[in-house]
Amino acid sequence: xxxxxxxxxxxxxxxxxxxxxxxxxxxxxxxxxxxxxxxxxxxxxxxxxxxxxxxxxxxxxxxxxxxxxxxxxxxxxxxxxxxxxxxxxxxxxxxxxxxxxxxxxxxxxxxxxxxxxxxxxxxxxxxxxxxxxxxxxxxxxxxxxxxxxxxxxxxxxxxxxxxxxxxxxxxxxxxxxxxxxxxxxxxxxxxxxxxxxxxxxxxxxxxxxxxxxxxxxx
Numbered sequence: 001x002x003x004x005x006x007x008x009x010x011x012x013x014x015x016x017x018x019x020x021x022x023x024x025x026x027x028x029x030x031x032x033x034x035x036x037x038x039x040x041x042x043x044x045x046x047x048x049x050x051x052x053x054x055x056x057x058x059x060x061x062x063x064x065x066x067x068x069x070x071x072x073x074x075x076x077x078x079x080x081x082x083x084x085x086x087x088x089x090x091x092x093x094x095x096x097x098x099x100x101x102x103x104x105x106x107x108x109x110x111x112x113x114x115x116x117x118x119x120x121x122x123x124x125x126x127x128x129x130x131x132x133x134x135x136x137x138x139x140x141x142x143x144x145x146x147x148x149x150x151x152x153x154x155x156x157x158x159x160x161x162x163x164x165x166x167x168x169x170x171x172x173x174x175x176x177x178x179x180x181x182x183x184x185x186x187x188x189x190x191x192x193x194x195x196x197x198x199x200x201x202x203x204x205x206x207x208x209x210x211x212x213x214x215x216x217x218x
Contacts, residue, residue, distance in 0.1 A: 009130060009151050011199065014049060016040030019068035020202055024158060026130065026149075027055055033128035036076065036083075037061045037147065037158050038201060043072030047079055056080070059127045062087040062115075063160025064144040065094025066173075067103035069201060073112040084116035086125070088136060090143025092118055102173065119145055135188045137162045139181020140169040148192065155196040157208070163189060163198065165206040168217045185218065 012025040018041045025046065027034035034055040039046055050057060057080045060073055065087060073095070077083060087095065094101040098109035121136035133148040140161045149156040161169035163185055171178040189198075194209025211218060 009149065009156070011156065012049065013199070014042075014045050016042040016045070016068070016072070018042070021068045022199065022201055022203075023072070024199055025049060025053075025055075026128070027053070028129050031129050032056045033058045035059050035061055035128050035130065037199075038063055038069040038160060039072030039076055040068050041071045043075035046072060046076065057083045059083060059125075060085045061132075061147055061158070062091070062095075063146060063158060063201065064088070064141045065091040065101050066141065066161070067098075067101045067106075067108075067110050069160065070095060070101065070112050071103075071110055077113055085113060086117045086119055087115045088134075088143035088145040089118035089120055090138075091141065091145075092143075094141075100174075121145075137181075137184040137188045139171050139177050139179075139184050141173065142175040142177075146189065148196075155193055156199065157189065157192065157196050158199045159189065159201065161201040163211060163215070164200045164203045165198075165211070166215055167203075168215070169201070182218065190218070 008029045014023045021040040023039045024037035034057050036057050092115045096111050098104035103110040119134045123134040125132040135146045137146050147158040171181045190212050192208050196208040198206045
């Protein structure tokens with residue numbers, strides 16, 4: 001678990017060990033409201049951290065509906081039942097369909113609560129006092145979105161599984177497409193400022209500039 005501060009916006013990475021998946025806790029100093037990104041298979045870690053900080057989750061931001069990024073949703077909603085689920089409009093069925101979210105094919109069928117808010121490319125959100133831009137970046141899954149936060153310091157981007165440090169996400173799933181994924185990364189992510197910090201669904205943080213210069217897939 002790690003914590004970084006960007007102009008009073010704090011980002012904490014909370015690792016879910018079974019799939020080495022990164023969930024994220026986001027909040028501002030002096031504001032009890034917080035956001036959770038992609039809660040995975042160990043939601044108790046997130047719950048403990050949120051309670052220890054005295055925070056109140058107002059939204060679960062889902063980048064895409066694969067099981068390792070949604071498995072913790074119901075546990076969080078049991079504790080904070082007013083916390084709304086946000087997901088790209090083309091991913092909504094994955095929350096409630098174990099075949100589409102790939103849990104059933106791997107032998108552990110999981111479904112969670114349906115979405116409260118469906119997102120489209122270009123949507124602007126104001127949650128927990130934080131302004132967020134939604135960008136549609138398909139290819140890993142058809143409705144995959146990323147969340148872009150402008151701050152007074154370095155911009156922040158939560159990318160789920162479309163791009164990783166020195167790599168990109170798988171695109172061989174039923175609704176994946178390698179050509180679309182590469183083009184979407186170039187238009188929707190590499191168009192952002194070089195200093196933008198990438199918080200990916202798996203692995204280490206990186207920056208847009210670093211990936212532009214060194215990612216072998218791009």
